[in-house]
Amino acid sequence: MINIPKGTKDVLPDQSYKWQYVENAAREVSRVYALREVRTPTFEYTELFNRGVGETTDVVGKEMYTFEDKGGRSITLKPEGTAGVARTFIENGLASSPMPLKTFYITPAFRYERPQAGRLREFHQFGIEIFGSSAPQTDAEVIFAASSFLKKLGVKARLEINSIGCKTCRSEYNKTLKNYFAPHLEQMCETCKTRFEKNPLRMLDCKEDNCKKIALSAPRITDCLCEECSAHFKNVKNLLDGQGLQYTVNPFIVRGLDYYTRTVFEFVSDEIGAQGTVCGGGRYDGLIEQLGGSSLPAIGFAAGIERLLIVMENTGAHFPEADKPLIYIAGMDEETRSKAFSVAAELRQKGIIAEIDHMSRSVKAQLKYADKLGAKYVAVIGGDELANGGVNLKNMSDGTQCAVKFGDIYTYLTKGE
Ligand code: HAM
Secondary structure: OOOOOOOOOOOOOOOHHHHHHHHHHHHHHHHHOOOEEOOOOOEEEHHHHHHHHHOOOHHHHHOOOEEEOOOOOEEEEOOOOHHHHHHHHHHOOHHHOOOOEEEEEEEEEEOOOOOEOOEOOEEEEEEEEEEOOOOHHHHHHHHHHHHHHHHHOOOOOEEEEEEOOOHHHHHHHHHHHHHHHHHHHHHOOHHHHHHHHHOHHHHHHOOOHHHHHHHHOOOOHHHOOOHHHHHHHHHHHHHHHHOOOOOEEOOOOOOOOOOOEEEEEEEEOOOOOOOOEEEEEEEOOOHHHHOOOOOOOEEEEEEEHHHHHHHHHHOOOOOOOOOOOOEEEEOOOHHHHHHHHHHHHHHHHOOOOEEEOOOOOOHHHHHHHHHHHOOOEEEEOOHHHHHHOEEEEEEOOOOOEEEEEHHHHHHHHHHOO
């Protein structure tokens, strides 16, 4: 017996309708926000993530599925969606298309993490990326798109936002942080000591109790933003206020990936335990240039589909039922089974979910099976039916029957549908 790899999950046939429901909601939100789908490969050259996501991040430093292919190239399974979309944007010259370019994707992603509830090694993201606009309206729009997606699914999550500034004010802030942390460094964890050298901002994200306590009194980035970043953040907040979208400013939201600038945000649920962030995103105005493209602003988010499903299941969310056959057509012998086959084929051609016997069951067993499937109508074709050119259609919910010619079954089934 070969088991499923650790940290991965099967989606079984009786569960997949939940996934489709979430994915359909993602597509519907994307449609009304005029986002168009983009699909990028499951694997990329490792260099893309080293440069894009950042070598000091846990994702690149510890969690990537990296291997050498048979041609000796270093390949990595994508740990997130943004870097691949940014690459395709540059590679395909999309900067010359009308701006902004608004995209979305639904993709698997891979991170070698310690699995726990809501944390997998293969997981799935619905993400959006908008290129070309630096306007605060775009930040607000992206946050609204995330919020309406969650609302559509009935997922309650609090919105936390922050601004981590631009290259200029961040490097000043990093110096301020270093000054603050320097006298405490001895008492801090090894990760914080490394981050002190490489990326002090990330020290604010440490989960160790003692480090957290020290970070609590650190200078706040929101007090150290340059004039432009400060005005931008104020505008974003005004736009959210204007629409009555509730949020808190959390100066400890710094995000785990290096490409962010200015606005960052997370939607957090209390329903999953430690892994409560169901959606995270922000601006990344430097990434396109860093990957070899022109200097172009961008912003986006990604929501974890598995985490959303956990929240929805824990809160008893309503998932519309999976589709069931509208009609089950039973046959008795070779000739009538063959008729059932052709009637079903014709109905299927017209878009009706029709089912027939595949197991050589008796009529009684077929009817039992049809009931298990939840078929709305059942028709039994015997010798008389063949001779008469029609069947009795039985409505399984109220037991009523109606004689219908073979050629009229489609019209009968669809008249009240
Ligand atoms: P992220 O915060 O790393 O951001 O991931 C986004 C979401 O993916 C998380 O909020 C979470 O719901 C889900 N997620 C992350 N890791 C796991 C895991 N191991 N198991 C299950 N779910 C997980 C990004 O990936 C950015 N690319 C988002 C973005 C797009 N920023 C701008 N554009």
